[in-house]
Amino acid sequence: MSLDVNQLISNIKDTASAIIAHDITEIRGFSERQLSALALQAQLITKAILNREINEDLRDYFLDSLEDMALNFAKTLRGLLAVTIEKVWNAIVGVLWTAIEACTGISLKVAN
Amino acid sequence: MYSNHSKVALVLLLFLALLVSSCTQLAPRYDAELYSDLTEVNVELMQFFSSVTHGTNKNTYPERNGHYHALIGRIDALAMQSNTRPIPNRDALKKINHYLNATETNILFEEQPPSVNCLQRISISLNRMREEDEDKGLHTGAVALFKNEVLISMDQALTYESFLNR
Structure with missing residues:
Protein backbone atom coordinates (compact mmCIF):
# COMPACT_ATOMS: atom_id res chain seq x y z
CA MET A 1 0.00 0.00 0.00
CA SER A 2 1.48 3.38 -0.99
CA LEU A 3 1.45 6.41 1.22
CA ASP A 4 -0.71 9.31 0.05
CA VAL A 5 1.59 12.24 0.81
CA ASN A 6 -1.02 14.89 0.04
CA GLN A 7 -3.53 13.26 2.35
CA LEU A 8 -0.86 12.95 5.05
CA ILE A 9 0.01 16.65 4.80
CA SER A 10 -3.66 17.51 5.00
CA ASN A 11 -4.08 15.34 8.12
CA ILE A 12 -1.06 16.95 9.79
CA LYS A 13 -2.38 20.45 9.02
CA ASP A 14 -5.84 19.62 10.39
CA THR A 15 -4.43 18.08 13.57
CA ALA A 16 -2.03 20.96 14.28
CA SER A 17 -4.63 23.61 13.43
CA ALA A 18 -7.21 22.11 15.80
CA ILE A 19 -4.76 22.13 18.73
CA ILE A 20 -3.48 25.63 18.00
CA ALA A 21 -7.00 27.07 17.60
CA HIS A 22 -8.11 25.55 20.93
CA ASP A 23 -5.05 26.69 22.86
CA ILE A 24 -4.96 30.19 21.36
CA THR A 25 -8.52 30.76 22.58
CA GLU A 26 -7.48 29.90 26.14
CA ILE A 27 -4.26 31.92 25.95
CA ARG A 28 -6.15 34.95 24.60
CA GLY A 29 -8.58 34.84 27.53
CA PHE A 30 -5.69 34.63 30.01
CA SER A 31 -3.85 37.51 28.33
CA GLU A 32 -6.92 39.75 28.41
CA ARG A 33 -7.47 39.06 32.13
CA GLN A 34 -3.83 39.74 32.91
CA LEU A 35 -3.61 42.97 30.92
CA SER A 36 -6.78 44.29 32.59
CA ALA A 37 -5.46 43.38 36.06
CA LEU A 38 -2.03 44.93 35.39
CA ALA A 39 -3.69 48.12 34.10
CA LEU A 40 -5.91 48.19 37.21
CA GLN A 41 -2.80 47.83 39.40
CA ALA A 42 -1.22 50.86 37.69
CA GLN A 43 -4.45 52.79 38.29
CA LEU A 44 -4.58 51.73 41.97
CA ILE A 45 -0.94 52.75 42.50
CA THR A 46 -1.62 56.19 40.98
CA LYS A 47 -4.73 56.66 43.13
CA ALA A 48 -2.96 55.54 46.32
CA ILE A 49 -0.06 57.95 45.66
CA LEU A 50 -2.41 60.88 44.99
CA ASN A 51 -4.48 60.10 48.11
CA ARG A 52 -1.29 59.68 50.18
CA GLU A 53 -2.38 56.18 51.20
CA ILE A 54 1.09 54.73 50.65
CA ASN A 55 4.48 56.15 51.62
CA GLU A 56 7.54 56.38 49.40
CA ASP A 57 8.89 52.95 50.39
CA LEU A 58 5.61 51.22 49.68
CA THR A 76 3.73 32.21 31.95
CA LEU A 77 2.83 32.89 28.31
CA ARG A 78 6.10 31.21 27.30
CA GLY A 79 5.24 28.24 29.52
CA LEU A 80 1.80 27.93 27.90
CA LEU A 81 3.45 28.10 24.49
CA ALA A 82 5.79 25.23 25.44
CA VAL A 83 2.77 23.09 26.32
CA THR A 84 1.13 23.91 22.98
CA ILE A 85 4.33 23.10 21.08
CA GLU A 86 4.53 19.78 22.93
CA LYS A 87 0.92 18.92 22.04
CA VAL A 88 1.40 19.84 18.36
CA TRP A 89 4.70 17.94 18.20
CA ASN A 90 3.23 14.75 19.69
CA ALA A 91 0.07 15.00 17.60
CA ILE A 92 2.09 15.31 14.38
CA VAL A 93 4.22 12.30 15.34
CA GLY A 94 1.00 10.40 16.07
CA VAL A 95 -0.36 11.19 12.59
CA LEU A 96 2.94 10.16 10.99
CA TRP A 97 3.06 6.89 12.89
CA THR A 98 -0.52 6.06 12.01
CA ALA A 99 0.20 6.69 8.31
CA ILE A 100 3.36 4.56 8.34
CA GLU A 101 1.70 1.75 10.27
CA ALA A 102 -1.17 1.72 7.79
CA CYS A 103 1.27 1.41 4.85
CA THR A 104 3.83 -0.99 6.30
CA GLY A 105 1.85 -3.04 8.79
CA ILE A 106 4.67 -2.42 11.30
CA SER A 107 3.56 -1.38 14.76
CA LEU A 108 5.51 1.74 15.79
CA LYS A 109 3.62 2.58 18.96
CA VAL A 110 5.66 2.59 22.14
CA ALA A 111 4.49 3.17 25.65
CA ASN A 112 4.50 6.86 26.65
CA MET B 1 4.62 -0.72 -6.40
CA TYR B 2 5.59 2.55 -4.73
CA SER B 3 6.46 5.54 -6.90
CA ASN B 4 9.89 7.15 -6.31
CA HIS B 5 8.19 10.12 -4.62
CA SER B 6 6.32 7.86 -2.21
CA LYS B 7 9.46 5.82 -1.45
CA VAL B 8 11.41 8.94 -0.49
CA ALA B 9 8.53 10.18 1.67
CA LEU B 10 8.20 6.79 3.34
CA VAL B 11 11.92 6.61 4.17
CA LEU B 12 11.86 10.13 5.57
CA LEU B 13 8.81 9.37 7.65
CA LEU B 14 10.30 6.16 8.99
CA PHE B 15 13.45 8.05 9.93
CA LEU B 16 11.43 10.75 11.67
CA ALA B 17 9.32 8.21 13.51
CA LEU B 18 12.41 6.36 14.74
CA LEU B 19 14.08 9.62 15.69
CA VAL B 20 11.14 10.67 17.81
CA SER B 21 10.70 7.21 19.27
CA SER B 22 8.57 8.23 22.23
CA CYS B 23 6.12 10.85 23.35
CA THR B 24 7.99 14.13 23.84
CA GLN B 25 7.39 16.12 27.02
CA LEU B 26 8.52 19.75 27.15
CA ALA B 27 6.62 20.82 30.27
CA PRO B 28 6.08 19.19 33.67
CA ARG B 29 3.33 16.66 34.22
CA TYR B 30 -0.05 17.86 35.47
CA ASP B 31 -0.35 17.55 39.26
CA ALA B 32 -4.04 17.33 40.20
CA GLU B 33 -3.27 17.56 43.91
CA LEU B 34 -1.19 20.71 43.43
CA TYR B 35 -3.97 22.30 41.35
CA SER B 36 -6.55 21.40 43.97
CA ASP B 37 -4.35 22.83 46.76
CA LEU B 38 -3.88 26.02 44.75
CA THR B 39 -7.64 26.54 44.35
CA GLU B 40 -8.10 25.89 48.09
CA VAL B 41 -5.43 28.36 49.19
CA ASN B 42 -6.86 30.87 46.72
CA VAL B 43 -10.20 30.71 48.55
CA GLU B 44 -8.41 31.21 51.88
CA LEU B 45 -6.51 34.19 50.49
CA MET B 46 -9.70 35.83 49.22
CA GLN B 47 -11.40 35.23 52.59
CA PHE B 48 -8.46 36.85 54.34
CA PHE B 49 -8.50 39.87 52.02
CA SER B 50 -12.25 40.18 52.55
CA SER B 51 -11.65 40.40 56.32
CA VAL B 52 -9.22 43.33 55.90
CA THR B 53 -10.84 45.09 52.95
CA HIS B 54 -11.58 48.26 55.00
CA GLY B 55 -7.97 48.56 56.12
CA THR B 56 -6.26 47.56 59.36
CA ASN B 57 -4.96 49.09 62.58
CA LYS B 58 -1.54 48.00 63.78
CA ASN B 59 -2.96 47.56 67.31
CA THR B 60 -5.06 44.62 66.12
CA TYR B 61 -2.19 43.02 64.16
CA PRO B 62 -1.68 40.15 66.66
CA GLU B 63 -5.17 38.88 65.70
CA ARG B 64 -3.96 38.47 62.10
CA ASN B 65 -0.42 37.28 62.73
CA GLY B 66 -1.36 33.59 62.62
CA HIS B 67 -3.37 34.00 59.39
CA TYR B 68 -0.44 35.65 57.65
CA HIS B 69 2.02 32.96 58.64
CA ALA B 70 -0.36 30.12 57.77
CA LEU B 71 -0.97 31.55 54.29
CA ILE B 72 2.70 32.33 53.62
CA GLY B 73 3.70 28.84 54.75
CA ARG B 74 1.15 27.18 52.46
CA ILE B 75 2.18 29.28 49.45
CA ASP B 76 5.88 28.54 50.04
CA ALA B 77 5.14 24.81 50.31
CA LEU B 78 3.16 24.88 47.03
CA ALA B 79 6.01 26.72 45.27
CA MET B 80 8.36 23.99 46.43
CA GLN B 81 5.93 21.27 45.33
CA SER B 82 5.59 22.86 41.88
CA ASN B 83 9.36 23.07 41.48
CA THR B 84 10.15 19.48 42.42
CA ARG B 85 8.47 17.90 39.38
CA PRO B 86 10.94 16.50 36.87
CA ILE B 87 10.91 17.65 33.25
CA PRO B 88 11.56 14.38 31.36
CA ASN B 89 12.86 15.76 28.09
CA ARG B 90 15.57 18.29 28.96
CA ASP B 91 17.41 17.46 25.73
CA ALA B 92 14.49 18.62 23.60
CA LEU B 93 14.32 21.89 25.54
CA LYS B 94 18.06 22.35 25.09
CA LYS B 95 17.71 21.80 21.33
CA ILE B 96 14.88 24.32 21.10
CA ASN B 97 16.89 26.84 23.15
CA HIS B 98 19.94 26.20 20.97
CA TYR B 99 17.84 27.03 17.91
CA LEU B 100 16.40 30.15 19.58
CA ASN B 101 19.92 31.22 20.56
CA ALA B 102 21.03 30.84 16.96
CA THR B 103 18.20 33.11 15.82
CA GLU B 104 19.12 35.65 18.53
CA THR B 105 15.61 35.42 19.91
CA ASN B 106 15.51 36.34 23.57
CA ILE B 107 12.73 33.93 24.53
CA LEU B 108 14.56 30.88 25.82
CA PHE B 109 12.46 28.15 27.46
CA GLU B 110 13.23 27.50 31.12
CA GLU B 111 13.11 24.17 32.92
CA GLN B 112 11.51 25.70 36.02
CA PRO B 113 7.71 25.90 35.75
CA PRO B 114 6.57 29.57 35.61
CA SER B 115 4.07 28.89 38.40
CA VAL B 116 7.01 28.71 40.83
CA ASN B 117 7.87 32.38 40.16
CA CYS B 118 4.19 33.34 40.51
CA LEU B 119 3.86 31.60 43.88
CA GLN B 120 7.12 33.11 45.12
CA ARG B 121 5.74 36.51 44.08
CA ILE B 122 2.59 35.89 46.19
CA SER B 123 4.79 34.96 49.15
CA ILE B 124 6.74 38.24 48.76
CA SER B 125 3.47 40.22 48.56
CA LEU B 126 2.06 38.61 51.72
CA ASN B 127 5.32 39.09 53.62
CA ARG B 128 5.47 42.77 52.66
CA MET B 129 1.79 43.22 53.56
CA ARG B 130 2.37 41.54 56.93
CA GLU B 131 5.34 43.82 57.72
CA GLU B 132 3.37 46.91 56.77
CA ASP B 133 0.36 45.77 58.80
CA GLU B 134 2.52 45.09 61.86
CA ASP B 135 4.48 48.39 61.63
CA LYS B 136 1.84 50.92 60.58
CA GLY B 137 -1.47 49.26 59.75
CA LEU B 138 -2.92 49.29 56.23
CA HIS B 139 -5.01 51.88 54.37
CA THR B 140 -7.81 50.54 52.17
CA GLY B 141 -5.82 51.57 49.09
CA ALA B 142 -2.84 49.48 50.19
CA VAL B 143 -5.08 46.47 50.86
CA ALA B 144 -6.58 46.80 47.36
CA LEU B 145 -3.07 46.93 45.87
CA PHE B 146 -1.85 43.85 47.75
CA LYS B 147 -5.04 41.97 46.86
CA ASN B 148 -4.72 42.75 43.14
CA GLU B 149 -1.08 41.62 43.25
CA VAL B 150 -2.12 38.28 44.66
CA LEU B 151 -4.96 37.98 42.12
CA ILE B 152 -2.61 38.61 39.19
CA SER B 153 0.01 36.09 40.38
CA MET B 154 -2.56 33.46 41.37
CA ASP B 155 -4.25 33.74 37.95
CA GLN B 156 -0.84 33.10 36.35
CA ALA B 157 -0.18 30.06 38.55
CA LEU B 158 -3.67 28.56 38.19
CA THR B 159 -3.80 29.10 34.42
CA TYR B 160 -0.43 27.43 33.89
CA GLU B 161 -1.11 24.48 36.19
CA SER B 162 -4.53 23.94 34.58
CA PHE B 163 -2.96 24.13 31.09
CA LEU B 164 -0.66 21.23 31.99
CA ASN B 165 -3.73 18.96 32.04
CA ARG B 166 -3.32 18.05 28.38
Missing part, protein backbone atom coordinates in the same frame (compact mmCIF):
# COMPACT_ATOMS: atom_id res chain seq x y z
CA ARG A 59 5.25 53.11 46.40
CA ASP A 60 8.66 51.86 45.26
CA TYR A 61 7.75 48.34 46.36
CA PHE A 62 4.51 48.36 44.31
CA LEU A 63 6.28 49.77 41.24
CA ASP A 64 8.99 47.07 41.41
CA SER A 65 6.35 44.46 42.01
CA LEU A 66 4.36 45.59 38.96
CA GLU A 67 7.47 45.07 36.85
CA ASP A 68 7.97 41.58 38.34
CA MET A 69 4.37 40.61 37.63
CA ALA A 70 4.62 41.80 34.03
CA LEU A 71 7.75 39.62 33.65
CA ASN A 72 5.97 36.65 35.24
CA PHE A 73 3.08 37.19 32.81
CA ALA A 74 5.52 36.92 29.90
CA LYS A 75 7.13 33.82 31.43
Whole structure:
Protein backbone atom coordinates (compact mmCIF):
# COMPACT_ATOMS: atom_id res chain seq x y z
CA MET A 1 0.00 0.00 0.00
CA SER A 2 1.48 3.38 -0.99
CA LEU A 3 1.45 6.41 1.22
CA ASP A 4 -0.71 9.31 0.05
CA VAL A 5 1.59 12.24 0.81
CA ASN A 6 -1.02 14.89 0.04
CA GLN A 7 -3.53 13.26 2.35
CA LEU A 8 -0.86 12.95 5.05
CA ILE A 9 0.01 16.65 4.80
CA SER A 10 -3.66 17.51 5.00
CA ASN A 11 -4.08 15.34 8.12
CA ILE A 12 -1.06 16.95 9.79
CA LYS A 13 -2.38 20.45 9.02
CA ASP A 14 -5.84 19.62 10.39
CA THR A 15 -4.43 18.08 13.57
CA ALA A 16 -2.03 20.96 14.28
CA SER A 17 -4.63 23.61 13.43
CA ALA A 18 -7.21 22.11 15.80
CA ILE A 19 -4.76 22.13 18.73
CA ILE A 20 -3.48 25.63 18.00
CA ALA A 21 -7.00 27.07 17.60
CA HIS A 22 -8.11 25.55 20.93
CA ASP A 23 -5.05 26.69 22.86
CA ILE A 24 -4.96 30.19 21.36
CA THR A 25 -8.52 30.76 22.58
CA GLU A 26 -7.48 29.90 26.14
CA ILE A 27 -4.26 31.92 25.95
CA ARG A 28 -6.15 34.95 24.60
CA GLY A 29 -8.58 34.84 27.53
CA PHE A 30 -5.69 34.63 30.01
CA SER A 31 -3.85 37.51 28.33
CA GLU A 32 -6.92 39.75 28.41
CA ARG A 33 -7.47 39.06 32.13
CA GLN A 34 -3.83 39.74 32.91
CA LEU A 35 -3.61 42.97 30.92
CA SER A 36 -6.78 44.29 32.59
CA ALA A 37 -5.46 43.38 36.06
CA LEU A 38 -2.03 44.93 35.39
CA ALA A 39 -3.69 48.12 34.10
CA LEU A 40 -5.91 48.19 37.21
CA GLN A 41 -2.80 47.83 39.40
CA ALA A 42 -1.22 50.86 37.69
CA GLN A 43 -4.45 52.79 38.29
CA LEU A 44 -4.58 51.73 41.97
CA ILE A 45 -0.94 52.75 42.50
CA THR A 46 -1.62 56.19 40.98
CA LYS A 47 -4.73 56.66 43.13
CA ALA A 48 -2.96 55.54 46.32
CA ILE A 49 -0.06 57.95 45.66
CA LEU A 50 -2.41 60.88 44.99
CA ASN A 51 -4.48 60.10 48.11
CA ARG A 52 -1.29 59.68 50.18
CA GLU A 53 -2.38 56.18 51.20
CA ILE A 54 1.09 54.73 50.65
CA ASN A 55 4.48 56.15 51.62
CA GLU A 56 7.54 56.38 49.40
CA ASP A 57 8.89 52.95 50.39
CA LEU A 58 5.61 51.22 49.68
CA ARG A 59 5.25 53.11 46.40
CA ASP A 60 8.66 51.86 45.26
CA TYR A 61 7.75 48.34 46.36
CA PHE A 62 4.51 48.36 44.31
CA LEU A 63 6.28 49.77 41.24
CA ASP A 64 8.99 47.07 41.41
CA SER A 65 6.35 44.46 42.01
CA LEU A 66 4.36 45.59 38.96
CA GLU A 67 7.47 45.07 36.85
CA ASP A 68 7.97 41.58 38.34
CA MET A 69 4.37 40.61 37.63
CA ALA A 70 4.62 41.80 34.03
CA LEU A 71 7.75 39.62 33.65
CA ASN A 72 5.97 36.65 35.24
CA PHE A 73 3.08 37.19 32.81
CA ALA A 74 5.52 36.92 29.90
CA LYS A 75 7.13 33.82 31.43
CA THR A 76 3.73 32.21 31.95
CA LEU A 77 2.83 32.89 28.31
CA ARG A 78 6.10 31.21 27.30
CA GLY A 79 5.24 28.24 29.52
CA LEU A 80 1.80 27.93 27.90
CA LEU A 81 3.45 28.10 24.49
CA ALA A 82 5.79 25.23 25.44
CA VAL A 83 2.77 23.09 26.32
CA THR A 84 1.13 23.91 22.98
CA ILE A 85 4.33 23.10 21.08
CA GLU A 86 4.53 19.78 22.93
CA LYS A 87 0.92 18.92 22.04
CA VAL A 88 1.40 19.84 18.36
CA TRP A 89 4.70 17.94 18.20
CA ASN A 90 3.23 14.75 19.69
CA ALA A 91 0.07 15.00 17.60
CA ILE A 92 2.09 15.31 14.38
CA VAL A 93 4.22 12.30 15.34
CA GLY A 94 1.00 10.40 16.07
CA VAL A 95 -0.36 11.19 12.59
CA LEU A 96 2.94 10.16 10.99
CA TRP A 97 3.06 6.89 12.89
CA THR A 98 -0.52 6.06 12.01
CA ALA A 99 0.20 6.69 8.31
CA ILE A 100 3.36 4.56 8.34
CA GLU A 101 1.70 1.75 10.27
CA ALA A 102 -1.17 1.72 7.79
CA CYS A 103 1.27 1.41 4.85
CA THR A 104 3.83 -0.99 6.30
CA GLY A 105 1.85 -3.04 8.79
CA ILE A 106 4.67 -2.42 11.30
CA SER A 107 3.56 -1.38 14.76
CA LEU A 108 5.51 1.74 15.79
CA LYS A 109 3.62 2.58 18.96
CA VAL A 110 5.66 2.59 22.14
CA ALA A 111 4.49 3.17 25.65
CA ASN A 112 4.50 6.86 26.65
CA MET B 1 4.62 -0.72 -6.40
CA TYR B 2 5.59 2.55 -4.73
CA SER B 3 6.46 5.54 -6.90
CA ASN B 4 9.89 7.15 -6.31
CA HIS B 5 8.19 10.12 -4.62
CA SER B 6 6.32 7.86 -2.21
CA LYS B 7 9.46 5.82 -1.45
CA VAL B 8 11.41 8.94 -0.49
CA ALA B 9 8.53 10.18 1.67
CA LEU B 10 8.20 6.79 3.34
CA VAL B 11 11.92 6.61 4.17
CA LEU B 12 11.86 10.13 5.57
CA LEU B 13 8.81 9.37 7.65
CA LEU B 14 10.30 6.16 8.99
CA PHE B 15 13.45 8.05 9.93
CA LEU B 16 11.43 10.75 11.67
CA ALA B 17 9.32 8.21 13.51
CA LEU B 18 12.41 6.36 14.74
CA LEU B 19 14.08 9.62 15.69
CA VAL B 20 11.14 10.67 17.81
CA SER B 21 10.70 7.21 19.27
CA SER B 22 8.57 8.23 22.23
CA CYS B 23 6.12 10.85 23.35
CA THR B 24 7.99 14.13 23.84
CA GLN B 25 7.39 16.12 27.02
CA LEU B 26 8.52 19.75 27.15
CA ALA B 27 6.62 20.82 30.27
CA PRO B 28 6.08 19.19 33.67
CA ARG B 29 3.33 16.66 34.22
CA TYR B 30 -0.05 17.86 35.47
CA ASP B 31 -0.35 17.55 39.26
CA ALA B 32 -4.04 17.33 40.20
CA GLU B 33 -3.27 17.56 43.91
CA LEU B 34 -1.19 20.71 43.43
CA TYR B 35 -3.97 22.30 41.35
CA SER B 36 -6.55 21.40 43.97
CA ASP B 37 -4.35 22.83 46.76
CA LEU B 38 -3.88 26.02 44.75
CA THR B 39 -7.64 26.54 44.35
CA GLU B 40 -8.10 25.89 48.09
CA VAL B 41 -5.43 28.36 49.19
CA ASN B 42 -6.86 30.87 46.72
CA VAL B 43 -10.20 30.71 48.55
CA GLU B 44 -8.41 31.21 51.88
CA LEU B 45 -6.51 34.19 50.49
CA MET B 46 -9.70 35.83 49.22
CA GLN B 47 -11.40 35.23 52.59
CA PHE B 48 -8.46 36.85 54.34
CA PHE B 49 -8.50 39.87 52.02
CA SER B 50 -12.25 40.18 52.55
CA SER B 51 -11.65 40.40 56.32
CA VAL B 52 -9.22 43.33 55.90
CA THR B 53 -10.84 45.09 52.95
CA HIS B 54 -11.58 48.26 55.00
CA GLY B 55 -7.97 48.56 56.12
CA THR B 56 -6.26 47.56 59.36
CA ASN B 57 -4.96 49.09 62.58
CA LYS B 58 -1.54 48.00 63.78
CA ASN B 59 -2.96 47.56 67.31
CA THR B 60 -5.06 44.62 66.12
CA TYR B 61 -2.19 43.02 64.16
CA PRO B 62 -1.68 40.15 66.66
CA GLU B 63 -5.17 38.88 65.70
CA ARG B 64 -3.96 38.47 62.10
CA ASN B 65 -0.42 37.28 62.73
CA GLY B 66 -1.36 33.59 62.62
CA HIS B 67 -3.37 34.00 59.39
CA TYR B 68 -0.44 35.65 57.65
CA HIS B 69 2.02 32.96 58.64
CA ALA B 70 -0.36 30.12 57.77
CA LEU B 71 -0.97 31.55 54.29
CA ILE B 72 2.70 32.33 53.62
CA GLY B 73 3.70 28.84 54.75
CA ARG B 74 1.15 27.18 52.46
CA ILE B 75 2.18 29.28 49.45
CA ASP B 76 5.88 28.54 50.04
CA ALA B 77 5.14 24.81 50.31
CA LEU B 78 3.16 24.88 47.03
CA ALA B 79 6.01 26.72 45.27
CA MET B 80 8.36 23.99 46.43
CA GLN B 81 5.93 21.27 45.33
CA SER B 82 5.59 22.86 41.88
CA ASN B 83 9.36 23.07 41.48
CA THR B 84 10.15 19.48 42.42
CA ARG B 85 8.47 17.90 39.38
CA PRO B 86 10.94 16.50 36.87
CA ILE B 87 10.91 17.65 33.25
CA PRO B 88 11.56 14.38 31.36
CA ASN B 89 12.86 15.76 28.09
CA ARG B 90 15.57 18.29 28.96
CA ASP B 91 17.41 17.46 25.73
CA ALA B 92 14.49 18.62 23.60
CA LEU B 93 14.32 21.89 25.54
CA LYS B 94 18.06 22.35 25.09
CA LYS B 95 17.71 21.80 21.33
CA ILE B 96 14.88 24.32 21.10
CA ASN B 97 16.89 26.84 23.15
CA HIS B 98 19.94 26.20 20.97
CA TYR B 99 17.84 27.03 17.91
CA LEU B 100 16.40 30.15 19.58
CA ASN B 101 19.92 31.22 20.56
CA ALA B 102 21.03 30.84 16.96
CA THR B 103 18.20 33.11 15.82
CA GLU B 104 19.12 35.65 18.53
CA THR B 105 15.61 35.42 19.91
CA ASN B 106 15.51 36.34 23.57
CA ILE B 107 12.73 33.93 24.53
CA LEU B 108 14.56 30.88 25.82
CA PHE B 109 12.46 28.15 27.46
CA GLU B 110 13.23 27.50 31.12
CA GLU B 111 13.11 24.17 32.92
CA GLN B 112 11.51 25.70 36.02
CA PRO B 113 7.71 25.90 35.75
CA PRO B 114 6.57 29.57 35.61
CA SER B 115 4.07 28.89 38.40
CA VAL B 116 7.01 28.71 40.83
CA ASN B 117 7.87 32.38 40.16
CA CYS B 118 4.19 33.34 40.51
CA LEU B 119 3.86 31.60 43.88
CA GLN B 120 7.12 33.11 45.12
CA ARG B 121 5.74 36.51 44.08
CA ILE B 122 2.59 35.89 46.19
CA SER B 123 4.79 34.96 49.15
CA ILE B 124 6.74 38.24 48.76
CA SER B 125 3.47 40.22 48.56
CA LEU B 126 2.06 38.61 51.72
CA ASN B 127 5.32 39.09 53.62
CA ARG B 128 5.47 42.77 52.66
CA MET B 129 1.79 43.22 53.56
CA ARG B 130 2.37 41.54 56.93
CA GLU B 131 5.34 43.82 57.72
CA GLU B 132 3.37 46.91 56.77
CA ASP B 133 0.36 45.77 58.80
CA GLU B 134 2.52 45.09 61.86
CA ASP B 135 4.48 48.39 61.63
CA LYS B 136 1.84 50.92 60.58
CA GLY B 137 -1.47 49.26 59.75
CA LEU B 138 -2.92 49.29 56.23
CA HIS B 139 -5.01 51.88 54.37
CA THR B 140 -7.81 50.54 52.17
CA GLY B 141 -5.82 51.57 49.09
CA ALA B 142 -2.84 49.48 50.19
CA VAL B 143 -5.08 46.47 50.86
CA ALA B 144 -6.58 46.80 47.36
CA LEU B 145 -3.07 46.93 45.87
CA PHE B 146 -1.85 43.85 47.75
CA LYS B 147 -5.04 41.97 46.86
CA ASN B 148 -4.72 42.75 43.14
CA GLU B 149 -1.08 41.62 43.25
CA VAL B 150 -2.12 38.28 44.66
CA LEU B 151 -4.96 37.98 42.12
CA ILE B 152 -2.61 38.61 39.19
CA SER B 153 0.01 36.09 40.38
CA MET B 154 -2.56 33.46 41.37
CA ASP B 155 -4.25 33.74 37.95
CA GLN B 156 -0.84 33.10 36.35
CA ALA B 157 -0.18 30.06 38.55
CA LEU B 158 -3.67 28.56 38.19
CA THR B 159 -3.80 29.10 34.42
CA TYR B 160 -0.43 27.43 33.89
CA GLU B 161 -1.11 24.48 36.19
CA SER B 162 -4.53 23.94 34.58
CA PHE B 163 -2.96 24.13 31.09
CA LEU B 164 -0.66 21.23 31.99
CA ASN B 165 -3.73 18.96 32.04
CA ARG B 166 -3.32 18.05 28.38
